[in-house]
Amino acid sequence: MKSFFERLRKDKVGLIGFLGIFIVILIGLLSPFIAPYSPEQMFTEHTMEGPSRQFIFGTDEFGRDIFSRIVYGTQVSLKVGIIAVGIGAGCGLIFGLISGYFQGKVDQVIMRIMDVFFAFPDILLALAIVAVLGPSLTNTMIAIGIVFTPVFTRTVRAAVIAVKENEYITSAVAIGVNPINIILKHITPNILAPFIVQITLALSGAILTEAALSFLGLGIQPPNPSWGVMLDASRTYMEFAPWTILFPAGAIVFTIFCFNLFGDSLRDILDPKMK
Amino acid sequence: MYAYIVRRLLMLVPVLFGVSVFIFVIMRIVPGDVAMTILGTDATPESLRQLREDFGLNLPIYQQYFEWMAGVLTGDFGESMRTGKEVLPDILNRFKLTFELTLISAVISWVIAIPLGIIAAIKRNSKADFGVRLISLLGVSVPNFALATVLILVLALFFSYSPPVGYVGFFADPATNLQIMILPSIVLGTAMAGAVMRMTRSSILEVLRQDFIRTIRAKGARERVVIFQHALRNAMIPILTIIGMQIGTLLGGTVIIEQIFSLPGLGQLVLTAITQRDFTVVQGAVLFIAFVFVLINLLVDLLYSYLDPRITYK
Numbered sequence: 001m002k003s004f005f006e007r008l009r010k011d012k013v014g015l016i017g018f019l020g021i022f023i024v025i026l027i028g029l030l031s032p033f034i035a036p037y038s039p040e041q042m043f044t045e046h047t048m049e050g051p052s053r054q055f056i057f058g059t060d061e062f063g064r065d066i067f068s069r070i071v072y073g074t075q076v077s078l079k080v081g082i083i084a085v086g087i088g089a090g091c092g093l094i095f096g097l098i099s100g101y102f103q104g105k106v107d108q109v110i111m112r113i114m115d116v117f118f119a120f121p122d123i124l125l126a127l128a129i130v131a132v133l134g135p136s137l138t139n140t141m142i143a144i145g146i147v148f149t150p151v152f153t154r155t156v157r158a159a160v161i162a163v164k165e166n167e168y169i170t171s172a173v174a175i176g177v178n179p180i181n182i183i184l185k186h187i188t189p190n191i192l193a194p195f196i197v198q199i200t201l202a203l204s205g206a207i208l209t210e211a212a213l214s215f216l217g218l219g220i221q222p223p224n225p226s227w228g229v230m231l232d233a234s235r236t237y238m239e240f241a242p243w244t245i246l247f248p249a250g251a252i253v254f255t256i257f258c259f260n261l262f263g264d265s266l267r268d269i270l271d272p273k274m275k
Numbered sequence: 276m277y278a279y280i281v282r283r284l285l286m287l288v289p290v291l292f293g294v295s296v297f298i299f300v301i302m303r304i305v306p307g308d309v310a311m312t313i314l315g316t317d318a319t320p321e322s323l324r325q326l327r328e329d330f331g332l333n334l335p336i337y338q339q340y341f342e343w344m345a346g347v348l349t350g351d352f353g354e355s356m357r358t359g360k361e362v363l364p365d366i367l368n369r370f371k372l373t374f375e376l377t378l379i380s381a382v383i384s385w386v387i388a389i390p391l392g393i394i395a396a397i398k399r400n401s402k403a404d405f406g407v408r409l410i411s412l413l414g415v416s417v418p419n420f421a422l423a424t425v426l427i428l429v430l431a432l433f434f435s436y437s438p439p440v441g442y443v444g445f446f447a448d449p450a451t452n453l454q455i456m457i458l459p460s461i462v463l464g465t466a467m468a469g470a471v472m473r474m475t476r477s478s479i480l481e482v483l484r485q486d487f488i489r490t491i492r493a494k495g496a497r498e499r500v501v502i503f504q505h506a507l508r509n510a511m512i513p514i515l516t517i518i519g520m521q522i523g524t525l526l527g528g529t530v531i532i533e534q535i536f537s538l539p540g541l542g543q544l545v546l547t548a549i550t551q552r553d554f555t556v557v558q559g560a561v562l563f564i565a566f567v568f569v570l571i572n573l574l575v576d577l578l579y580s581y582l583d584p585r586i587t588y589k
Contacts, residue, residue: 003348091365095302115290115293116290116293116297119290119294120564121526121527121564121568122524123527123531124527124530124561124564128301128549128557128561129301130301131305131549132305133548136442169398183586186481208418211421212418215531216546217550218532218549228420231420235424235535238424238427238428239432242428245424246425252418252421253413253418253421255414256418257412257413260416272576
């Protein structure tokens with residue numbers, strides 16, 4: 001762990017990403033203290049006003065403060081990112097461990113089901129699931145979680161198969177350790193590196209997919225302050241009020257960019273070949 | 276080789292079967308009465324019954340599936356519940372647009388990404404390398420719908436230009452067609468370029484470290500020969516893998532981009548059908564997209580052996 005932080009400290013690019021994520025998380029946690037107004041408060045006499053002292057990112061068509069909406073939108077994005085990836089990573093970990101450890105028929109069945117999910121472009125699968133569940137915050141998280149399950153399953157399975165070949169596992173099997181104990185105590189701690197990298201990359205993917213679904217009107221529903229919803233709503237009058245589109249777009253790009261910077265560095269740091 | 280292709284094609288059958296079951300079941304468990312959604316709340320019981328009978332909605336679900344599947348296998352994807360149009364011809368017609376969009380986007384991304392990736396690898400740790408890495412990371416971090424909206428905004432504000440509305444086929448009027456397709460293709464291509472650029476850089480770097488490159492250099496080969504004839508060709512496999520994966524993302528990306536640019540492609544068809552709960556169209560279109568997707572992945576796999584003759588398929 002110590003060497004991880006030392007390596008991260010030396011890797012300036014990764015550090016920038018890490019700091020960026022830290023800022024985003026801080027904004028999310030402290031939204032009520034940072035945002036000057038409620039995200040749904042309407043200043044009807046100030047509709048579509050450009051950035052000013054009172055409204056630093058301007059206002060939208062209902063006179064809502066865009067800065068406050070972006071700040072609260074951070075909460076939404078992080079919540080979706082964390083819970084959706086939690087679902088995907090959790091299911092993927094269970095399926096991947098079972099599939100990789102037991103192999104044989106169980107592996108065949110699990111992996112063929114995952115192949116079916118892999119045959120869909122991500123956004124299309126998410127759209128189909130949301131169509132069934134109905135558009136809402138919770139359902140968006142579930143849909144994205146399901147979409148991300150196959151990639152986690154594959155990552156974990158590959159890592160388990162590699163770790164399983166080690167002699168300490170063979171020894172554990174030989175002395176009759178319970179398979180569940182082998183999986184939990186000996187295999188899981190040794191597959192964490194690729195798993196954590198995948199989590200970082202999936203977080204940016206989940207935030208992106210939420211914004212895309214909301215942009216299409218099938219994710220989080222207005223008046224919730226999602227960045228995707230804000231982008232979609234401002235499309236009709238963006239020529240007259242460009243700030244309504246530029247700031248939410250900037251928030252999405254900044255967040256995804258930081259996650260990708262950090263994810264990349266993490267991959268380099270945790271990859272034994274790079275040491 | 277042929278035996279391998281046939282085996283791989285046969286392996287697609289269970290995947291596509293799974294896709295068909297998945298999409299069929301998922302559309303059937305959408306809450307609410309689909310006949311009522313289509314005909315509206317003031318529909319008479321008679322017309323509701325008629326619609327259910329016409330589309331077999333009153334049959335048990337397994338029977339509905341088998342009837343649909345029997346049709347699909349004979350090239351009859353059924354009719355749209357909304358428009359009554361035949362589904363397959365509509366899909367094929369719209370796929371022309373989506374295919375063109377995907378193809379132009381892919382070409383744009385290769386033209387940008389491969390040369391820049393090579394430059395970054397050759398001039399490792401230079402300013403050029405840093406610039407390329409920054410561009411590629413931005414490429415993968417900017418969502419295509421955000422890029423599309425900002426691009427439209429910038430063109431409208433600074434150049435008073437708005438993208439043409441409507442669609443004209445390439446063979447009907449190539450100039451207008453390209454005018455319509457270029458902006459959406461740039462948006463999709465840029466996102467893909469980021470990923471391809473990163474992969475090109477890292478795989479060329481990997482190859483350049485190998486012994487055979489040192490041997491070729493020691494023999495006095497010109498750097499151009501080293502890079503293009505030896506390094507690039509050997510680095511092509513991971514690049515091709517990422518290209519194959521990105522084509523799937525492109526196909527998905529068209530759902531959003533076609534919506535933003537009002538292009539009547541396959542993505543728009545799926546999205547409209549999902550929101551209108553047009554079962555037959557969603558099932559047909561999703562199955563079709565999955566088929567194209569898995570077929571592209573197969574083609575990518577087969578291309579490996581062409582690029583690297585050491586890879587043989589048995």
